[in-house]
Amino acid sequence: DAGVTQSPTHLIKTRGQQVTLRCSPKSGHDTVSWYQQALGQGPQFIFQYYEEEERQRGNFPDRFSGHQFPNYSSELNVNALLLGDSALYLCASSSGLAGAEQFFGPGTRLTVL
Amino acid sequence: AQSVTQLGSHVSVSEGALVLLRCNYSSSVPPYLFWYVQYPNQGLQLLLKYTSAATLVKGINGFEAEFKKSETSFHLTKPSAHMSDAAEYFCAVSGPDVTGTASKLTFGTGTRLQVTL
Numbered sequence: 243d244a245g246v247t248q249s250p251t252h253l254i255k256t257r258g259q260q261v262t263l264r265c266s267p268k269s270g271h272d273t274v275s276w277y278q279q280a281l282g283q284g285p286q287f288i289f290q291y292y293e294e295e296e297r298q299r300g301n302f303p304d305r306f307s308g309h310q311f312p313n314y315s316s317e318l319n320v321n322a323l324l325l326g327d328s329a330l331y332l333c334a335s336s337s338g339l340a341g342a343e344q345f346f347g348p349g350t351r352l353t354v355l
Numbered sequence: 356a357q358s359v360t361q362l363g364s365h366v367s368v369s370e371g372a373l374v375l376l377r378c379n380y381s382s383s384v385p386p387y388l389f390w391y392v393q394y395p396n397q398g399l400q401l402l403l404k405y406t407s408a409a410t411l412v413k414g415i416n417g418f419e420a421e422f423k424k425s426e427t428s429f430h431l432t433k434p435s436a437h438m439s440d441a442a443e444y445f446c447a448v449s450g451p452d453v454t455g456t457a458s459k460l461t462f463g464t465g466t467r468l469q470v471t472l
Contacts, residue, residue, distance in 0.1 A: 285399070285460070332399065344401075347398050349397075
């Protein structure tokens with residue numbers, strides 16, 4: 243089992259650009275959540291996808307959007323990048339049941355210059 | 356709304372000493388509580404979780420945590436620290452949403468554990 247995989251590992255963009263991050267969930271999982279972890283901080287919930295729909299959303303602007311595909315993989319898109327968007331973006335997958343463990347990928351390190 | 360407070364952003368212990376990392380939570384519904392560990396440049400790995408079964412939860416690598424509802428606490432302990440335990444530790448809380456399914460994780464700000472010889 244490959245676990246949760248994310249791509250790319252690192253990414254450098256400039257302000258105003260757009261970025262797409264990708265995530266493949268652990269085998270058997272149908273729920274994908276995205277988190278933003280700024281340097282020295284705990285992860286902050288961005289949104290969660292289940293059955294190709296956004297089920298929950300955290301306190302992030304509309305510049306942050308996502309998608310889930312029929313195979314349960316997911317994308318996170320960020321438009322009009324700001325310097326403050328520089329962070330580690332973590333994807334987590336789970337079975338969707340209450341209290342189920344969320345398995346995290348290694349993350350994508352985004353640097354906005 | 357749910358929240359987590361981790362007391363102490365940095366904790367330093369000697370190898371072989373007791374590890375105690377503190378976590379207090381706030382939740383309007385019966386909470387699910389988690390401890391995750393993060394090594395440098397890696398994602399998060401689950402150490403243990405509380406989901407309303409036994410209040411004393413045993414996890415991996417010799418860690419355990421006790422759920423105390425009266426104190427709204429879920430402190431993480433390990434009897435004897437090892438050099439390999441040096442990492443960032445996060446406490447997190449979640450609760451079932453209105454559909455009864457998985458909910459978001461709300462994390463604390465983390466505690467960096469240093470283990471010295």
